[in-house]
Amino acid sequence: MSLREYLATDFTNWSLGPYHPALPGPMMLRLQLDGEIIVSGETEAGFLHRGLEKALERHSWQSSLTYADRLDPESAIFGELAVCLAAEEIAGIDVPRRAQNIRVILSELTRISSHLGFLARMAKxxxxxxxxxxxxxxxERVLDLFELLTGARFSINFLRLGGVSADVTEGFIERVIDVCELIRIRLKEYNDLFSFNHAFLKRSSWIGVLSSERARALGVTGPNARAAGLSLDVRKSAPYSGYELIDFEIPVGRGEGGTIGDAHDRFVLRLREITQSLEILKQSVDSIPAGQFQSVKISREFTIAPGEAYSRVESPRGTLGCHLVSDGGTRPARVQFKTPSTGHMLTIPELVIGTRVEDISVILLSLDISLAEFDR
Amino acid sequence: MDTNELKRKLEIKGAGSSLKQSLAIDVGSLAHTAQFLRDEPNWQMDDLENISAFEMKGDILLTYFLKSSSTGKTMVLRATVTPKTETSEVDAVSVSHLWAIAIPLEQEISELFGVRFQGGKTRPHQVLPEGWRGFPLRKSYVFPIEFASIKHQRHEHE
Structure with a gap:
């Protein structure tokens, strides 16, 4: 018997989850291992299913926005915005320019907040x-802005059909400018301290490589698709809320630390996206027009004529779609979300094959999956 | 529906000239139509954005949101299935062999609406807990007052 045959062992089956620090949320990851090399991986979700879409059908149009806010707690405004855009299209409600501007400001602040959360998880x-x-x-400085404007730090529940629930408070715009300046300085510090740090490069480059072909085939959108080299962004391809008036760029992966589409590229791309969000914020606060912040006041008995619409917004994790159906009643007949994490989850079995066990957490967290929005 | 008939139907609808085109088709021809729209050079609907389902007057309407990554055009395919009773499952055809993203989307519809996608890769109980009965997103669904020996009924405080 040769030494190789003598040392040969069977594959080991290993299950992680549903609660494990290496995972992006409650899910099961079933791995088959050859020593420390992953031979195959399979995911199972559903541990965070709250029946959110059913709950949305059981509440008035206004209350349903509060539930949509809970789709992804880290980027609450995008669930609200997706429902608002679809409902406003069916009902033919116009949104004042000032309100659209406030929606863009909140969207980009949320994107920065969500991406900073991502950076923190990758660091951990x-x-x-x-x-x-x-x-x-x-x-925390970004969350302070949410609190100043909406009274809440996470579930802001601020959008309304036809606008937003309140006008910007005194000093808010100045505070936004201050925070933008702070974040701009900090981005350089993050890069100096971490992004191209030798140890971080060793841990994150050349692993979890997602090609542009596989990203497209698996329906991946958002920063993960852009890091793979696909220049996809709803804010450019189908602009909403006045994004067509704003000049900004769509960063794509460059493979600076390793190769295009690896875990490090996904990290750096989000840093570059924060820079673009700062640019959008600057233009939005400079051009905020005077006028109304809400075009209609809706009551609990508010109805929308029968019809349906499909809205798309660019959330921090990718394209969030919302199919909304009204039967003419006081409640939505159906609200269905297509979340970006659905595509990201499909990549896991492909990305973990051939990698080492210690790379699992970096690969999974670099995808920035939200189990809250995936399970709903 | 054969390919020529489908082409004629699409020409009549004028689909492809606008971003908001929809086509209602028989559920039996769903996979064939989807494959045609994906592979035909004039259409190139290579991206399945979403599959949505909703119930209307006993029918379950399946809506497929397609998109062409090369032209940016979008299109909606719609097929209707009708369960025999409020609690019985109903069959449709899977498109997961055409688009991988269909796997989790069909899985959700399968569990929440009771639509079986023939030829698909749906697994038992991914979204709902093991042992759950019924299809919660149907309009006729009545929530259980007890599941796994846990009562869900609320009692008013005196």
Whole structure:
């Protein structure tokens, strides 16, 4: 018997979850291992299913927005915005320019907040405690802005059909400018401290490589698709809320630390997206027009004529679709979300094959999956 | 519906000239039509954006949102299935062999609406807990007052 035959062992089956720090949320990851090399992987979700779409059917049009806010707690406004855009299309409600501008400001602040959360999770995955704390400290400044405008830090429940629930408060615009300036300075510090740090490059480059072909085939959207080289962004391809008036770029993966579409590329791309969000914010606050912040007042008995619409918004994780159906009643007949995490989850079995066990957490967290929106 | 008939129907609808085209088709020809729209050079609907389902007066309407990554055009395919009773399952055809993203979308519809996608890869109970009965997103669905020995009935405080 040769030494290789003598040392040969069977594959090991290993299950992670549903609650495990290496996972992006409650899910099961079933792996088959050859030593420390992953031979195959399979995911199972559903542990966070709340029946959200059913709940949306059981509440008035206005209350349903509050539930849509809970689709993804880290980027609450996008669930609200997707429902608002679809409902406004069916009902033929115009949104004042000022309200559209406020929606864009909140969207981009949420994108920055969500991406900072992503940076913190990636830092934790590789054991960089200083970076983790610095990023969360700065995210608090963004959450302060939400609190100033809406009274809440996470589930802001601020959008209304036909606009937003309140006008911007005094000093809000100045605070946004201050925070943008702070984040712009911090981005350089993050890069100096972490992004191209030798240890982080070793942990994140050349692993979890997603090609543009596979990204397209698996329905991946958002920063993960852009890191793979696909220039896809709903804000450009089907603009809403006045994005067509704003000049900004869509960053795509460059493979600076390793190769295009690897875990490091997904990290760096989100940093570059924050830069673009700062640019959008600057233009939005400079051009915020005077006028109304809401075009209609709706009551609990508010009805929308029978019809249906499909809205798309660019959430921090990718394209969020919302199919909304009205039967003419006081409640939505059907609200269905197509979340970006649906595509990201499909990539996991492909991306983990051939990698080592210690790379699982970096690969999974680099995809920025939200189990809250996937399970709903 | 054969390919020539489908082409004629699409020409009549004028689909492809606008971003909001929809086509209602028989559920039996769903996979064939979807494959035609994906592979035909004039259409190139290579991206399945979404599959949505909703119930209307006992019918379950399946809506497929297609998109061409090269032209940016979008299109909606719609097929209707009718369960025999409020609690019985109903069959449709899977498109997961054409688009991988259909797997989780069909899985959800399968569990929440009771639509079986023939030729698909749906697994038992991914969204709902093991042992759950009924299809919660049907309009006729009545929530159970007890599941796995846990009562869900609320009692008013005196």
């Amino acid at each position: 995955a590789v054991g960089s405690t200083p970076m983790f704390h610095y990023v969360l400290r700065d995210r």
